[in-house]
Amino acid sequence: xxxxxxxxxxxxxxxxxxxxxxxxxxxxxxxxxxxxxxxxxxxxxxxxxxxxxxxxxxxxxxxxxxxxxxxxxxxxxxxxxxxxxxxxxxxxxxxxxxxxxxxxxxxxxxxxxxxxxxxxxxxxxxxxxxxxxxxxxxxxxxxxxxxxxxxxxxxxxxxxxxxxxxxxxxxxxxxxxxxxxxxxxxxxxxxxxxxxxxxxxxxxxxxxxxxxxxxxxxxxxxxxxxxxxxxxxxxxxxxxxxxxxxxxxxxxxxxxxxxxxxxxxxxxxxxxxxxxxx
Amino acid sequence: xxxxxxxxxxxxxxxxxxxxxxxxxxxxxxxxxxxxxxxxxxxxxxxxxxxxxxxxxxxxxxxxxxxxxxxxxxxxxxxxxxxxxxxxxxxxxxxxxxxxxxxxxxxxxxxxxxxxxxxxxxxxxxxxxxxxxxxxxxxxxxxxxxxxxxxxxxxxxxxxxxxxxxxxxxxxxxxxxxxxxxxxxxxxxxxxxxxxxxxxxxxxxxxxxxxxxxxxxxxxxxxxxxxxxxxxxxxxxxxxxxxxxxxxxxxxxxxxxxxxxxxxxxxxxxxxxxxxxxxxxxxxxxxxxxxxxxxxxxxxxxxxxx
Numbered sequence: 001x002x003x004x005x006x007x008x009x010x011x012x013x014x015x016x017x018x019x020x021x022x023x024x025x026x027x028x029x030x031x032x033x034x035x036x037x038x039x040x041x042x043x044x045x046x047x048x049x050x051x052x053x054x055x056x057x058x059x060x061x062x063x064x065x066x067x068x069x070x071x072x073x074x075x076x077x078x079x080x081x082x083x084x085x086x087x088x089x090x091x092x093x094x095x096x097x098x099x100x101x102x103x104x105x106x107x108x109x110x111x112x113x114x115x116x117x118x119x120x121x122x123x124x125x126x127x128x129x130x131x132x133x134x135x136x137x138x139x140x141x142x143x144x145x146x147x148x149x150x151x152x153x154x155x156x157x158x159x160x161x162x163x164x165x166x167x168x169x170x171x172x173x174x175x176x177x178x179x180x181x182x183x184x185x186x187x188x189x190x191x192x193x194x195x196x197x198x199x200x201x202x203x204x205x206x207x208x209x210x211x212x213x214x215x216x217x218x219x220x221x222x223x224x225x226x227x228x229x230x231x232x233x234x235x236x237x238x239x240x241x242x243x244x245x246x247x248x249x250x251x252x253x254x255x256x257x258x259x260x261x262x263x264x265x266x267x268x269x270x271x272x273x274x275x276x277x278x
Numbered sequence: 279x280x281x282x283x284x285x286x287x288x289x290x291x292x293x294x295x296x297x298x299x300x301x302x303x304x305x306x307x308x309x310x311x312x313x314x315x316x317x318x319x320x321x322x323x324x325x326x327x328x329x330x331x332x333x334x335x336x337x338x339x340x341x342x343x344x345x346x347x348x349x350x351x352x353x354x355x356x357x358x359x360x361x362x363x364x365x366x367x368x369x370x371x372x373x374x375x376x377x378x379x380x381x382x383x384x385x386x387x388x389x390x391x392x393x394x395x396x397x398x399x400x401x402x403x404x405x406x407x408x409x410x411x412x413x414x415x416x417x418x419x420x421x422x423x424x425x426x427x428x429x430x431x432x433x434x435x436x437x438x439x440x441x442x443x444x445x446x447x448x449x450x451x452x453x454x455x456x457x458x459x460x461x462x463x464x465x466x467x468x469x470x471x472x473x474x475x476x477x478x479x480x481x482x483x484x485x486x487x488x489x490x491x492x493x494x495x496x497x498x499x500x501x502x503x504x505x506x507x508x509x510x511x512x513x514x515x516x517x518x519x520x521x522x523x524x525x526x527x528x529x530x531x532x533x534x535x536x537x538x539x540x541x542x543x544x545x546x547x548x549x550x551x552x553x554x555x556x557x558x559x560x561x562x563x564x565x566x567x568x569x570x571x572x573x574x575x576x577x578x579x580x581x582x583x584x
Contacts (some may be wrong), residue, residue, distance in 0.1 A: 093315070095312060119513055126331025227409075
């Protein structure tokens with residue numbers, strides 16, 4: 001593909017438009033991010049470009065006031081359980097849907113797509129009511145089950161194109177050379193599908209940590225995740241200083257960023273989206 | 279004409295047909311086995327609750343079968359929530375598509391810093407709507423950095439009101455959903471076999487013609503998917519409409535109405551009814567988009583490996 005790469009293009013005006021937009025977007029998101037970051041360390045901030053003084057008091061306040069350690073533990077347990085379960089259920093289903101045609105396949109696809117297409121609060125209210133009836137809501141298991149509803153179909157949607165890209169002839173060759181189906185799975189499919197699995201797992205992890213509605217509807221007082229307790233803190237803003245809410249926000253942000261950076265060690269963002277040639 | 283283009287599809291189908299009949303039975307059984315857990319779970323966690331909610335909505339605390347529904351549509355304040363939500367979700371989605379389509383199209387071939395740019399776009403996905411809303415309150419506030427910069431640069435004499443109204447909510451939705459829309463489209467565009475475009479170029483098509491005649495038609499399924507997913511996500515807006523908008527006025531969204539019915543008035547029946555109305559509107563929009571998509575879809579246009 002050496003001829004396809006023309007470095008000269010990099011100087012063209014449309015590329016500069018791309019860079020300009022990226023810069024604008026980064027300025028907005030960065031501005032929001034640093035506003036929160038600075039405010040969380042501010043002793044007070046009235047009207048100036050920068051806070052009037054700095055302190056770490058608000059972090060200690062957040063740890064005490066919002067039972068931070070418990071909230072962090074709940075968030076991690078919920079998110080990791082949801083990722084593991086949804087990969088376990090989603091990847092085989094995606095494989096079946098990518099490889100085989102059968103009658104009613106479109107109906108099955110639509111059925112699996114619905115939970116990500118219908119907004120979570122729509123089925124969240126009845127789902128939460130149901131979980132309350134079975135005594136699951138308010139407990140960790142209830143929050144995990146509720147979050148699973150959109151997570152595993154999401155894995156399927158992400159994984160289908162990844163698996164479709166793997167040439168079925170590779171599996172056939174391996175089978176013909178005497179590999180058992182299990183060996184084909186571990187030695188041929190799994191290595192080739194790893195970028196997709198990592199991408200799906202990463203996206204589900206981030207989505208679950210950021211999933212507000214379903215957790216909000218099913219969590220009890222001791223099973224709030226970070227984003228829900230952040231919402232409650234911000235909602236009752238009058239009671240607590242904004243700096244302590246921002247400290248909470250910074251902790252939430254660092255958690256997701258650390259997880260993302262960890263994930264980016266294994267996957268390059270370009271692989272997040274499929275790149276067939278080049 | 280474009281119907282004949284995707285060459286990869288033909289070879290794939292041929293391969294499938296050749297391999298198909300020999301071990302069809304065993305394959306079907308294995309496929310069913312792999313699919314079963316997912317199907318059961320979707321029935322249990324999605325279909326059953328939805329019917330449960332539907333049944334609940336038809337058993338109002340007082341009155342006949344459809345009381346909850348007639349109450350919703352009979353009350354101006356409740357009915358207005360549909361329009362309120364659409365006025366937030368549609369602009370945010372359309373803005374994102376208008377920006378993401380040319381951007382993804384330009385980046386279908388690597389540009390310098392491609393990896394950094396895609397990486398940067400992934401990072402806002404970690405923020406989440408609640409955090410974005412909290413940060414935007416200060417950043418876009420009258421004394422925030424955004425308005426300070428505008429005043430300093432002389433673009434505006436007075437601080438612009440960007441929070442506690444619909445504009446703030448639209449901005450937050452656009453920022454939150456842009457990375458998803460962009461990455462989805464980029465994945466789709468870069469999955470289109472570049473040989474199709476090269477062939478068009480060789481046959482004398484200019485860059486606009488190549489976009490209009492080759493790439494855009496092939497991108498339509500991707501655009502439709504991006505529109506649908508982004509619209510759904512933004513239609514479900516709740517936290518940012520409460521935190522950044524006027525939850526008592528112009529940004530009283532339908533999700534808030536449902537939540538208030540169920541969790542403030544503890545009328546789960548009415549809450550479920552509003553949730554079902556939401557689902558109906560969603561499914562209507564999705565149905566239109568997906569039917570349109572299936573009409574336009576012309577088979578995979580990706581090149582095979584190797």
